[in-house]
Amino acid sequence: MAKTLLEIKRGLEGQIGRRLRLRANGGRRKTVERNGILAETYPAVFIVELDQDENSFERVSYSYADVLTETVELNFLDDRKKLFQSSKQFAALVFSLRVIESSVNMICLFSFFVYICRVYSRLEYIN
Numbered sequence: 001m002a003k004t005l006l007e008i009k010r011g012l013e014g015q016i017g018r019r020l021r022l023r024a025n026g027g028r029r030k031t032v033e034r035n036g037i038l039a040e041t042y043p044a045v046f047i048v049e050l051d052q053d054e055n056s057f058e059r060v061s062y063s064y065a066d067v068l069t070e071t072v073e074l075n076f077l078d079d080r081k082k083l084f085q086s087s088k089q090f091a092a093l094v095f096s097l098r099v100i101e102s103s104v105n106m107i108c109l110f111s112f113f114v115y116i117c118r119v120y121s122r123l124e125y126i127n
Helices: 005-013 066-067 087-126
Strands: 021-025 032-041 045-050 057-063 070-074
Touching: 005 032, 005 066, 032 057, 057 066, 066 070
Parallel strands: none
Antiparallel strands: 021 032, 021 070, 032 045, 045 057
């Protein structure tokens, strides 16, 4: 963990545009978890643009002191995780692709069968 506010600020400046999950102390023993993108850094605060499907407002700001005192915890997500938010979405996508693949295979097989029947009928017609 960074020791000074300047180190925290410099570390966040290199992460602008990356997805993150933030955990913040919401007061009265509440912990708030939000997902978003680190949008901007300023001399005293940084801005996170929140995911619209999960939150009622667009942006939040926190100070670097919040990170230093561990009032706010930031976890930057791996770029691959932004494609699939959950394993259920991934499983649904794989299943859909398998269904599409089997449908395409069936269509190709049917088209080939129709082609063979046409060729065979032409051969019978010639003989």
